[in-house]
Amino acid sequence: MHESRSVDRRAMLKIAGGSVAALGLTTAGCGGGAGAGDGTVTLRYSWWGADDRAKRINETIKLFEKKFPKIKIKTDFQPYPDFWKKFNTQASGGNPPDVFQNAIGFLRKYDAKNVLLDLHPQAKAGHLRLEGFRAGLEKFGEVDGKLLGVPVGSNSMALVIDKNVYTKAGVKPEQGWTWDEFDAALKSISDKTDRAGDSGMYGVMYLYDLYLRQNGKAFFTEKSLGFTEADLKQWWEKGKKDTESGLVAPTKKVVQAKPKSAVTAELAAGEFTWDNFTNRYTAEGKSEYGLAPIPTTDGKKTGQYLGSLMLSGSKRTKHPKEVAQFIDFMVHDPEVAKIMGYDRGVPSTTSQYEAFKPTDPVAKEIAAYEESLVAAGVLEPITPHPAGADVCEMAFMRLAEEVGLGTRSVDEAVKQFFTESKTALGS
Structure with missing residues (x-):
């Protein structure tokens, strides 16, 4: 539902709204991240944002790779309009990143193009926890019975x-x-x-x-x-x-x-x-x-309603289990919240929300505002x-x-x- 602050929203949407098919094919082959002979797999992870967000995310990836030494993460980030331009090209060539940042306005679009991974099977297998989310956010990425995105933060x-x-x-x-x-x-x-x-x-x-x-x-x-x-x-x-x-x-x-x-x-x-x-x-x-x-x-x-940035997986990935484990870590691990702060909104899970206590006045006011919405009982589901x-x-x-x-x-x-x-x- 947002970003980037520094780029005109209309320019972003003009690029993001282009047809995947019209943007041509990539030269790379299809499929998800690579696998190694020792069982190590590499996931490609893409997001939009600026250098500060990249620095924070790279810190969280170091934590993840320490906990999951058999999963390596290859990162890629772009400003908002460049992200969607590149993503459209990758998707049209059958080679989207294994896991990527997403938003509500793109779920049905890319589900219709057969791009998004349904994460419900991975949740049922125990690789992705759907409990512990604030204010019903675990339902935010559900479309037609499929779980196409998991919130990393909330805003309203x-x-x-x-x-x-x-x-x-x-x-x-x-x-x-x-x-x-x-x-x-x-x-x-x-x-x-x-x-x-x-x-x-x-x-x-x-x-x-x-x-x-x-x-x-x-x-x-x-x-x-x-x-x-x-x-x-x-x-x-x-x-x-x-x-x-x-x-x-x-x-x-x-x-x-x-x-x-x-x-x-x-x-x-x-x-x-x-x-x-x-x-x-x-x-x-x-x-x-x-x-x-x-x-x-x-x-x-x-x-x-609470809006949110989300993490989604590619339907073409060869490693859906590892994608789910990565998303689970990013939305539940308390140390991730301490690093990310409110960069992507107020943390979506209670474990992360409680782990990060803002000290600056602006972040405190954002947290207080969302708490006031919950207390007032005004929040509803989004279509x-x-x-x-x-x-x-x-x-x-x-x-x-x-x-x-x-x-x-x-x-x-x-x-x-x-x-x-x-x-x-x-x-």
Whole structure:
């Protein structure tokens, strides 16, 4: 559901959404990791991220190889868009890595292409533990009865705010506040400070999903879109109105500020994003930033769920047992959590969650925010995204931005979105 912080989300999705078949074949042969005459096997492990994540992961691999001396790990990492470009090429050639980082938006896509290993048999054989996960996360990677990914960390949507601006405006968000109260907060911020209230929430697909879930729908069903053209027209018309009134920052200025956030660029007092991205704001900006609850329709239901990065296995691997053992170690071993911290979100298992106690204020706030969601009882299951969901997200962001810039009317944008999405989803 996330990453990388430094790369434009639309560029990522454009690359990741490309057809595996269209990207050609690799020159290498098929199959998984290599085996040696002494029984040692080598697994290829790929992930996306920056140098700091690579350093941490390499430390965890040293621990794994010490515990499992007959399993060697060959690593490969790329920035987010480069990862999916390379992965698509490997998959099209029948040579994907044995184990790799994955996300909810790609499970059905690659399952349909016969790429992902069902890990349930390995769990039944005792090579992968599915107990000890927080808040039902062990079910997060299940699709149509198959276990296609195992969570390594969790995150959830939140409202990241500039605390100083909110305080100046006299706004104090609390769990259960409504969209009407949120709108009043935006007006108070706009009236009492030099900022707009929000950076442009109407192009955030995952936020719109929560809004729909609050109203008995969802962005996706298992095979198609879960809302109507009339629903989206109402959402984007409000976005256009709020932008024109100054409650939401001007889209042109938000675009010009990229890759910097509109919040740290001091255009807006807040924006909706994943809770574990809070580190970005502290690194970019000069103010104090924090997490506020998602507004609700009825004062109770937020529609939220815990998202997650996952580890998946290749269906082509020659070593499914060893893949499962590697994943089990990475999600359960306490020492791994002490090394990784919250780099990939809050640890998904209780053993790792309890092993790492954050000391910096940002990580503490992320942990407290997710604990508050569990305590409030607002978390729900997520519907696994259908194949083509990544293309829908890219279209949603692009068209919402065009509405904000005034280069496309709401009616045109809505019709174009449904046209592109139905093509991508095959519905």
